[in-house]
Amino acid sequence: MILLLLASMSVFVAAVNLVVFMRNLSYFGFGLYVVMLIEISATFLVVLPLLVFLLLAFALGIYFAFNEEFGDLLNSLLQFLFANQDIYDLIWDRTDMHSLRILMILFFWVMALLVLNFLVGLAVGDIEGIKKSAEITTFSIHAETVYSNFFFLFLFFSKKSI
Numbered sequence: 001m002i003l004l005l006l007a008s009m010s011v012f013v014a015a016v017n018l019v020v021f022m023r024n025l026s027y028f029g030f031g032l033y034v035v036m037l038i039e040i041s042a043t044f045l046v047v048l049p050l051l052v053f054l055l056l057a058f059a060l061g062i063y064f065a066f067n068e069e070f071g072d073l074l075n076s077l078l079q080f081l082f083a084n085q086d087i088y089d090l091i092w093d094r095t096d097m098h099s100l101r102i103l104m105i106l107f108f109w110v111m112a113l114l115v116l117n118f119l120v121g122l123a124v125g126d127i128e129g130i131k132k133s134a135e136i137t138t139f140s141i142h143a144e145t146v147y148s149n150f151f152f153l154f155l156f157f158s159k160k161s162i
Contacts, residue, residue, distance in 0.1 A: 023138065024145050031141065035134035040123050047122065051115055058107040065100055 019037075022030040056077070063076035 023141050031138040032134050035137045036130050039130045039134060043122050044119065047119060054110060061103055
């Protein structure tokens with residue numbers, strides 16, 4: 001079991017390493033897109049605490065309303081955050097509390113419309129600046145690659161001549 005986990009993690013790390021290496025490939029234009037992906041991921045990491053706070057706020061509201069249904073707080077959070085169908089059936093069908101139904105509708109509205117559109121707006125709004133920054137970063141990465149290859153070749157051939 002541990003070997004399977006290590007194998008899956010190594011395949012993931014190898015794929016991420018391949019994507020980072022693809023920054024150096026200018027023939028297909030991958031470098032620009034990889035740098036843009038990194039920039040947008042950094043923007044997402046800035047917004048992530050707000051997203052986690054909203055998710056926890058909704059999940060805690062559901063937990064406090066149904067704390068007798070769940071064994072512990074962690075179980076409630078995981079069921080709500082990973083969209084377990086039983087919890088939504090519990091809220092929608094088996095309760096007379098209209099405030100929980102409103103809370104669930106508000107959760108879907110806030111998460112689906114506001115947060116996702118906010119993230120898309122951040123990505124699209126900064127796309128020209130990110131593209132220019134990515135082009136400059138791609139050129140500097142190419143220069144570093146050429147320099148390191150030249151330096152390696154210089155050291156390799158200077159050792160051969162001695």
